[in-house]
Amino acid sequence: MSSSVSAPNSTTRSATGARNAVVLGLQWGDEGKGKVIDLLAAQTQVVVRCQGGANAGHTVVVNGKKSVLHLLPSGILHDGARCIIGNGVVVDPLALCAELDELIAGGYDPSSRLMVSDRAHLVLPCHKALDAAFENKKGDAKVGTTLRGIGPCYADKVARTGLRCSELRDLPMFEKKLRALLIQVNEYLVHLGAAALDLDAAAKQIMPACTRIAKFVADTASFLHEAAAANQCFLFEGAQGVLLDIDYGTYPFVTSSNTGVGGIIAGSGLSHKQLGDIIGVVKAYSTRVGSGPFPVELANSKGDDIRKRGGEFGATTGRPRRCGWLDLVAVRFSCRLNGVDAIALTKLDILDTEASIPVCVAYELDGKRIDTIPARIDDLAKVKPIYETLPGWQRPISAIRTYADLPPAAKSYIAYIEKHIGVPVRWIGTGPGREEIVIR
Numbered sequence: 001m002s003s004s005v006s007a008p009n010s011t012t013r014s015a016t017g018a019r020n021a022v023v024l025g026l027q028w029g030d031e032g033k034g035k036v037i038d039l040l041a042a043q044t045q046v047v048v049r050c051q052g053g054a055n056a057g058h059t060v061v062v063n064g065k066k067s068v069l070h071l072l073p074s075g076i077l078h079d080g081a082r083c084i085i086g087n088g089v090v091v092d093p094l095a096l097c098a099e100l101d102e103l104i105a106g107g108y109d110p111s112s113r114l115m116v117s118d119r120a121h122l123v124l125p126c127h128k129a130l131d132a133a134f135e136n137k138k139g140d141a142k143v144g145t146t147l148r149g150i151g152p153c154y155a156d157k158v159a160r161t162g163l164r165c166s167e168l169r170d171l172p173m174f175e176k177k178l179r180a181l182l183i184q185v186n187e188y189l190v191h192l193g194a195a196a197l198d199l200d201a202a203a204k205q206i207m208p209a210c211t212r213i214a215k216f217v218a219d220t221a222s223f224l225h226e227a228a229a230a231n232q233c234f235l236f237e238g239a240q241g242v243l244l245d246i247d248y249g250t251y252p253f254v255t256s257s258n259t260g261v262g263g264i265i266a267g268s269g270l271s272h273k274q275l276g277d278i279i280g281v282v283k284a285y286s287t288r289v290g291s292g293p294f295p296v297e298l299a300n301s302k303g304d305d306i307r308k309r310g311g312e313f314g315a316t317t318g319r320p321r322r323c324g325w326l327d328l329v330a331v332r333f334s335c336r337l338n339g340v341d342a343i344a345l346t347k348l349d350i351l352d353t354e355a356s357i358p359v360c361v362a363y364e365l366d367g368k369r370i371d372t373i374p375a376r377i378d379d380l381a382k383v384k385p386i387y388e389t390l391p392g393w394q395r396p397i398s399a400i401r402t403y404a405d406l407p408p409a410a411k412s413y414i415a416y417i418e419k420h421i422g423v424p425v426r427w428i429g430t431g432p433g434r435e436e437i438v439i440r
């Protein structure tokens with residue numbers, strides 16, 4: 001096994017005694033799910049990704065080398081784990097091959113443990129071209145997507161015009177269908193003022209990767225049901241965060257999938273009975289990449305300071321993340337929607353130097369206090385955060401390994417969060433390293 005983390009003892013695995021667990025981001029993505037997944041995956045036999053695509057970026061360390069996984073489940077770094085890319089994921093063959101190649105170049109080949117759902121949709125060159133064309137057309141109103149073709153691929157899925165991985169079982173027929181789709185998309189591209197794709201060049205670019213990933217394509221839902229019947233232990237990896245959910249996020253500045261438990265069920269083929277614990281990952285402050293209202297944003301030197309200390313630059317696109325104080329309105333909203341059992345609070349150490357720490361406990365909208373996220377984006381853009389200010393601890397916590405040793409002000413910060421959202425904090429991230437975690 002290439003993972004350098006020591007296997008957690010049995011008490012680290014479960015919040016409620018359940019065998020399985022779901023890990024979800026409860027903010028706008030980038031909560032530090034990779035590290036939590038990595039910790040929990042050590043005791044897992046099957047790791048499943050259920051939604052999103054190569055827009056995700058989970059940072060992990062393999063043989064001392066930092067890697068960013070986009071499509072592969074982070075649990076792939078644990079030798080024992082079978083890794084499933086479920087039907088709800090949109091699979092970019094080029095991105096998947098590049099990721100595998102990077103791991104193989106680092107001396108680690110996980111291919112034998114990987115399966116890709118035959119019902120997962122394929123992200124094709126036309127989807128990436130459309131993503132860019134739509135964003136250009138929107139001008140200032142652009143979503144700020146990762147340009148990975150995610151939205152156009154999900155749009156094709158819903159419009160019933162997409163191509164699924166099962167098509168890769170007959171590659172000559174797949175290429176015919178690919179060319180037909182490209183002809184159709186070229187009409188939109190031209191209409192949007194973008195260049196049409198060269199059919200031969202696009203096919204030449206994508207076919208080798210499609211041929212390579214065809215061998216991973218399988219009926220993953222049946223595999224998962226058999227594994228469940230054999231009492232295997234599952235970990236479901238959420239991607240992005242609940243505030244980017246297509247239904248409950250800050251629409252239209254969202255991604256194009258359900259990023260909560262709904263996406264886990266629809267995107268894996270298992271039922272709600274197999275989910276187990278719902279573990280919500282919350283960063284000790286807030287960040288967001290891309291456009292859209294962000295009530296707690298600190299568009300000032302304090303925001304710059306947090307970005308610098310927290311290394312808040314996109315793992316997928318390298319874009320600087322917008323930073324702000326912890327938004328408990330948002331976190332409570334996400335907890336309620338997903339029946340969260342326990343919280344992993346990450347990057348608490350980034351607040352070490354603060355003398356006092358504001359947390360947003362409600363919003364003011366048109367002179368009224370509200371405690372939930374309004375559906376209308378123009379209302380969300382208008383809300384003003386209402387803060388309570390808590391004392392900081394002003395000392396480094398990265399070397400601390402037990403809850404009892406945390407400074408009293410850090411414990412009060414955690415207790416305040418728990419009281420406000422009604423969910424216990426069970427893991428506390430105190431630094432970037434795998435061992436820098438406090439487990440309660």
Ligand code: IMP
Binds near residue numbers: 056
């Ligand atoms: P898309 O998912 O590429 O369509 O991008 C839609 C929005 O979701 C943009 O604001 C992106 O920045 C954001 N987004 C997508 N994936 C992630 C992620 O993994 N972390 C943080 N933001 C993301």
